[in-house]
Amino acid sequence: MLFTSYPYIIFLTTLFFLYWLSGKKTLQNIILLVASYIFYGYIHPWFCILIAVSTIVDYICGLSMGRFPQHKKALLVISLISNLGMLGVFKYFNFFAANFQALAVNLGLDLHPITFQVYLPVGISFYTFQTLSYTIDIYKGQLEPRKNFIDFALFVSFFAQLVAGPIERARRFLPQIENPRRWNWDMFVSAWPLLIRGFLKKMVIADNVAVFVDKVYMLYQPSLFLLFAATAAFAVQIYMDFSGYTDIARGSARLLGFDLSENFKSPYLAISPSDFWRRWHISFSSWIRDYLYIPLGGSRTQGTYHFFSIMFVTMGLAGLWHGADWHFIWWGLYHGTLVFIYHRLGKGGHWQPVGKRKTFFAWAVMLTLTLTGWMLFRASSMEWLYRAFFEGPRFDLLHPRGVVGVYILMMTAIYCIPLVVLFLLDRYGHKIPLAHSIFCALAILMIIIFSRDNQQDFIYFQF
Amino acid sequence: MSQRRRKKQKKKTSASVTQTDHFFRRRVAHCIVSLLLVFIVIAALTVIAGPPSGRVIDYNPSIDEWYPSVMEKTKPDVVLLGNSLIGEGVDEQLLARQINQRTVKLWKGGWASAVWYLTFKNVVIPASSPPKTVAIFFRDHFLTDPAYRTQASYMTYIDDLAGPEEPMLERLAYLNGMDKTTYWLNQHWGLFEKRNDIKHDVESTVKSWAGSLYNHQNAQAVDRSIKKLFKVNNMLTHELANAQMKSEMVSNADLYDFNKSLPLSFLPHIVQMARDNDIQIIFIRMQRRRDAEGQSTPDGLDDYMRELKSWFEAQNVAFIDFSNEPRLKPEHYDNGDHLNRSEGRRLFTTLLAKKLQPYLQETAHTDQ
Numbered sequence: 001m002l003f004t005s006y007p008y009i010i011f012l013t014t015l016f017f018l019y020w021l022s023g024k025k026t027l028q029n030i031i032l033l034v035a036s037y038i039f040y041g042y043i044h045p046w047f048c049i050l051i052a053v054s055t056i057v058d059y060i061c062g063l064s065m066g067r068f069p070q071h072k073k074a075l076l077v078i079s080l081i082s083n084l085g086m087l088g089v090f091k092y093f094n095f096f097a098a099n100f101q102a103l104a105v106n107l108g109l110d111l112h113p114i115t116f117q118v119y120l121p122v123g124i125s126f127y128t129f130q131t132l133s134y135t136i137d138i139y140k141g142q143l144e145p146r147k148n149f150i151d152f153a154l155f156v157s158f159f160a161q162l163v164a165g166p167i168e169r170a171r172r173f174l175p176q177i178e179n180p181r182r183w184n185w186d187m188f189v190s191a192w193p194l195l196i197r198g199f200l201k202k203m204v205i206a207d208n209v210a211v212f213v214d215k216v217y218m219l220y221q222p223s224l225f226l227l228f229a230a231t232a233a234f235a236v237q238i239y240m241d242f243s244g245y246t247d248i249a250r251g252s253a254r255l256l257g258f259d260l261s262e263n264f265k266s267p268y269l270a271i272s273p274s275d276f277w278r279r280w281h282i283s284f285s286s287w288i289r290d291y292l293y294i295p296l297g298g299s300r301t302q303g304t305y306h307f308f309s310i311m312f313v314t315m316g317l318a319g320l321w322h323g324a325d326w327h328f329i330w331w332g333l334y335h336g337t338l339v340f341i342y343h344r345l346g347k348g349g350h351w352q353p354v355g356k357r358k359t360f361f362a363w364a365v366m367l368t369l370t371l372t373g374w375m376l377f378r379a380s381s382m383e384w385l386y387r388a389f390f391e392g393p394r395f396d397l398l399h400p401r402g403v404v405g406v407y408i409l410m411m412t413a414i415y416c417i418p419l420v421v422l423f424l425l426d427r428y429g430h431k432i433p434l435a436h437s438i439f440c441a442l443a444i445l446m447i448i449i450f451s452r453d454n455q456q457d458f459i460y461f462q463f
Numbered sequence: 464m465s466q467r468r469r470k471k472q473k474k475k476t477s478a479s480v481t482q483t484d485h486f487f488r489r490r491v492a493h494c495i496v497s498l499l500l501v502f503i504v505i506a507a508l509t510v511i512a513g514p515p516s517g518r519v520i521d522y523n524p525s526i527d528e529w530y531p532s533v534m535e536k537t538k539p540d541v542v543l544l545g546n547s548l549i550g551e552g553v554d555e556q557l558l559a560r561q562i563n564q565r566t567v568k569l570w571k572g573g574w575a576s577a578v579w580y581l582t583f584k585n586v587v588i589p590a591s592s593p594p595k596t597v598a599i600f601f602r603d604h605f606l607t608d609p610a611y612r613t614q615a616s617y618m619t620y621i622d623d624l625a626g627p628e629e630p631m632l633e634r635l636a637y638l639n640g641m642d643k644t645t646y647w648l649n650q651h652w653g654l655f656e657k658r659n660d661i662k663h664d665v666e667s668t669v670k671s672w673a674g675s676l677y678n679h680q681n682a683q684a685v686d687r688s689i690k691k692l693f694k695v696n697n698m699l700t701h702e703l704a705n706a707q708m709k710s711e712m713v714s715n716a717d718l719y720d721f722n723k724s725l726p727l728s729f730l731p732h733i734v735q736m737a738r739d740n741d742i743q744i745i746f747i748r749m750q751r752r753r754d755a756e757g758q759s760t761p762d763g764l765d766d767y768m769r770e771l772k773s774w775f776e777a778q779n780v781a782f783i784d785f786s787n788e789p790r791l792k793p794e795h796y797d798n799g800d801h802l803n804r805s806e807g808r809r810l811f812t813t814l815l816a817k818k819l820q821p822y823l824q825e826t827a828h829t830d831q
Contacts, residue, residue, distance in 0.1 A: 006642060006644055185491070189491060189493075189494050192494065192497075215693050218698050218699050219692070219693070219697055219698060219699065220697055220698060220699050221697075226692075380699065384699070401688055401691075401692055402677070403673050403674060403676070403677045403680060403685055403688050404685075404688055404689055404692050406673045406676060406677075407669065407670060407673040407685055407689070410669050410672060410673050411666070411669055414665070414669060434496065436493060436497070437493055437496040437497040437500050438500060440497040440500070440501065441497060441500035441501040441503075441504050441505075442504070444501050444505075445501075445504055445505060445508065448505075448654070448655060448658065449654075449658045449661050449662065450658075450662060
């Protein structure tokens with residue numbers, strides 16, 4: 001079910017009343033669990049089987065780790081194999097099969113590709129990471145295994161963050177599920193601005209900007225200027241799309257008394273790669289840091305080669321998490337290389353340049369690097385990007401066709417106005433009490449007028 | 464001492480309660496003011512927008528004179544109705560020579576069943592010398608997807624071919640596909656009905672700003688540049704085909720449920736009109752690049768095609784299926800599902816002529 005569809009509004013409203021009228025925590029959790037499965041299986045009911053299998057395996061593994069601590073390692077391996085196995089089969093099988101076949105052909109072997117015709121289950125990467133955090137934390141002794149199956153199943157499948165995050169940690173989210181939730185006006189009131197922001201970001205900004213981006217990235221050979229304009233638009237699109245989803249998820253959860261984590265903190269204001277990853281898709285980057293980068297020794301190593309190889313593996317896998325395609329892997333490796341270079345230059349971690357001019361320069365450099373990264377991320381293939389960069393028309397701003405690039409930049413800027421206002425409101429809005437109310441009123445109006453007739457999927461659904 | 468402490472504690476607690484109360488009141492006030500503002504702003508704009516027209520769609524019906532004039536000038540025996548697939552894939556003159564009949568192609572890139580219905584009804588049938596045969600070229604499930612390509616920029620095709628009253632068009636292409644909420648809002652709220660005009664005005668303004676930087680081009684000139692840049696020949700073949708498939712999936716959830724789609728489509732009406740006007744109608748399924756490359760078809764399409772074929776048989780309507788034509792190979796394609804102009808176009812035209820011949824001879828016999 002899409003957040004931006006009418007069925008979701010009916011779903012959320014019905015759930016809201018049923019949930020709060022039921023009163024008791026156990027009943028509330030059962031209602032939420034059933035609702036979450038309806039939400040997830042709304043289009044393809046068989047998706048529910050996968051999430052149920054993942055839930056049962058991790059529930060049993062978690063419980064068994066508590067009961068048989070001597071077999072903890074074996075149980076963790078079972079959990080990892082079953083979760084990553086499902087992810088591998090449904091998301092990466094065709095990718096690896098095709099690459100294996102290509103390699104075989106290069107070696108002179110005649111192999112027929114085995115492909116697996118199946119829809120990628122939406123959100124599988126998100127809930128796999130979420131359940132993995134549960135078993136790994138139990139293995140490390142940082143979390144007690146849960147006995148209540150309903151609570152655990154709800155932790156895995158809670159509809160608001162099921163398909164595109166935020167990836168909640170068991171330590172943070174399970175206590176919220178286990179403790180009684182009482183009606184809280186403050187939570188209720190604070191949910192609405194989040195919902196309105198989310199719908200505005202997705203339906204007004206992301207969906208409209210996507211039109212230009214899709215067209216340019218579908219051209220056989222765009223000029224460099226057009227590629228730049230479309231990439232700037234894509235940077236806006238992906239941020240608005242994903243942070244819009246997070247806002248709607250957080251707003252919906254608040255209506256039910258839950259507090260989900262923040263996933264974005266003005267990522268395009270980052271001044272270094274490490275800073276970018278502290279601001280962009282925070283729940284994912286912190287997962288990667290805690291469960292991959294640190295266990296591999298990234299936080300302790302001093303050796304250049306060792307550090308580079310850890311960054312290479314971590315960010316390569318982070319790229320692969322986004323999709324079974326080489327350009328995602330290159331995007332991850334590109335960011336890994338950036339983090340490595342900045343670290344070696346002594347500008348890693350919480351580095352902060354001294355003075356406004358230096359800060360501005362660091363920001364401008366990082367923004368350019370981020371945009372370059374988005375080109376890798378969005379391009380249909382590396383070959384396409386090479387063609388656009390090295391074989392296509394150069395900077396054709398002055399050519400009559402340059403008007404299309406200028407138009408794209410202008411439209412993107414126009415659609416960004418609400419974003420800028422939102423940013424200013426967050427910073428200085430408290431000084432003008434009416435400002436938020438005016439913004440909400442205008443945002444609703446813009447949603448009515450500028451939303452597109454065809455519903456668009458959220459970009460991160462495919463991951 | 465302990466009493467004093469308790470008093471202090473009480474004071475502290477009551478202060479924090481007051482603070483929470485104050486914070487909470489501010490939030491509620493904020494909510495109420497927002498709601499009031501939403502109401503005021505929307506009410507004001509609703510008054511400015513005026514009452515809704517009450518029409519399901521807002522089109523400007525005026526049949527483009529070009530189409531009737533082509534029919535008058537050529538007086539064709541055979542009319543080919545389709546979209547860019549025949550625009551690129553059929554050589555009109557070669558076909559005319561091979562079937563020995565006056566032939567005319569009526570098409571524009573993006574035409575789909577709603578426009579074929581309008582063209583048949585408003586251009587082909589009213590012609591002073593209507594053709595003996597009309598062939599409609601389609602892909603996959605398009606014949607029974609009435610809402611496909613009837614929105615946004617495709618509205619210009621509707622404008623060009625719709626008459627002043629088109630209740631069938633409104634019902635099948637717009638009303639049935641519209642969810643109830645959108646329909647209700649469109650019918651009762653002038654501001655909602657005019658939202659596409661507002662969007663269009665914003666875009667035109669920005670286009671004229673952008674154009675003013677380039678020797679004072681106007682919005683139309685910028686529009687032309689956009690169309691020229693994004694014309695089909697400049698696009699990536701596979702990306703375009705994928706986007707096409709995706710938009711087809713979005714347009715109709717029950718797209719491969721033939722029995723459900725048929726009564727909601729233009730197909731029975733087109734067949735009936737042909738019968739009433741004594742015109743032989745032939746439906747021709749085109750091969751897609753996907754078929755030529757031997758890729759699998761979407762789930763449900765094969766069943767759909769079987770049902771469509773039996774419906775044609777039951778209705779005694781001619782149907783030619785090119786989807787499994789082995790002589791059309793991937794190298795005959797240019798971009799997306801379009802055949803190339805060098806080899807593919809010539810080959811397909813020849814294959815088409817051969818398949819059309821038996822049906823055309825039938826009409827010739829009937830005439831005699």
